[in-house]
Structures are given as C-alpha cells and as structure tokens.
Amino acid sequence: VQLLESGGGLVQPGGSLRLSCVASRFTFSDFAMGWVRQAPGKGLEWVSGISIRGDRTFYADSVKGRFTISRDDSKSTLYLQMNSLRVEDTAVYYCAKDWFGERGPDYWGQGTLVTVSS
C-alpha cells in the first residue's frame, strides 16, 4: 500500500488549499478513506472521512462547512478542499486508508504540511 499526499504549503488566513492523496498497490475503490491531521507538538486529530463510492462524507466539527472531502476512483485519488483556512488549521495532514467498514486506518501516507500564517 502506498499513499502519497501533495498540495500542502503556506497560505494566509482565509485562503484555500486542495490536498491530494494518490493511492497505489491496492484497489482504492474498495475502501473508505480519511484525513487525519497533527498540529505541531500535538496529537492526532481526525478531520474527515469518505465512504466507499463517496456517497457518505463525515467531518469533524472543527472543519465542518469549510472543508470538503471527495474521491476519484478512476484516478485512485483522495482530495481535501480546504477553504476559509485559520491559523489553527496549521498541521501535517495525513491521508489514511480504512482497513474495513470505516473502523479505522491501517495504512498512512507520509503527510503534507499546511501552514496558515500571515
């Protein structure tokens, strides 16, 4: 299993970024996926999840209404559109594959750093 995130960077408060996660070495369309972030020196925080086929999406209260998760099974790619970014969204964002039935991640990407600062 390989998960490769991209799209992180420095953005001003109120700005937008789109993260991507390209999956390989497994059948992407057969698994739910999620995003988990880790602020500097802090613990893991679940951000968003998406079901198989993308018919259900889930968001942490801290990002609801600002972030949108989506998937393109034809490209084996997971996305996270982040709008109205805040300083407190600064973190490493990990893409993670669900191991079964939306029960939890089994494989994680290497992470991409998002820094929100003026």
Add this chain to the structure above:
Amino acid sequence: NFMLTQPHSVSESPGKTVTISCTRSSGSIASSYVQWYQQRPGSSPTTVIYEHKQRLFGVPDRFSGSIDTSSNSASLTISGLKTEDEADYYCQSFDSSTFWVFGGGTKLTVL
C-alpha cells in the same frame, strides 16, 4: 459522540512491561473495535493492534491489546521493552456518525 482518554505519558525500564490505557467516555468499549498506533518522532503513525487485540503482520508478539468492560477501557501492553519502543501511542475507535475517534496519545519513554 464519545471521547477516548489516555495518560499523557508513561515510562519504564528496558526489559520491563508497560501498559497504556484508553478509556471510553460513553457507550461500551466493546461496542466498536479499538485500534492502536505507534508514532516515532518525525514519522507517520503505523498500526500496531486492530480489532482490540489482533497484531498487524510483522508486529512483534511483545505487543498485545485487550479491553476491560468493567472499566470501559482498552489497553496496550508492551512486554520486554526495548529502546526502539519509545514513541507516541494512540488508541482509536469509531462511531457510525463521526467516523474515526482518536485518543489524545501517550508518550512512552524507555529509560
């Protein structure tokens, strides 16, 4: 919704056994599987235990997981501690309405 509470830190000597707890705030700990992740400094998390007590392929049998319904908690036990076990450990479970739920993490120091 529920929360998972872990001790902030634990420490133990090499060769000894340490147990990290994970207490569920509401609902039964047995109602949804608990997973455990290890995160070494500067690295992504890796799965250690899934479904309360199953070790992922390649994880040494020094690592074991369990649940205790009387205390509504899960535990990760590491025996024969090695310096390489020094890391942050996170428990995780799930909920049909909120997807994944993580504990706050426990820093294990092997000294």
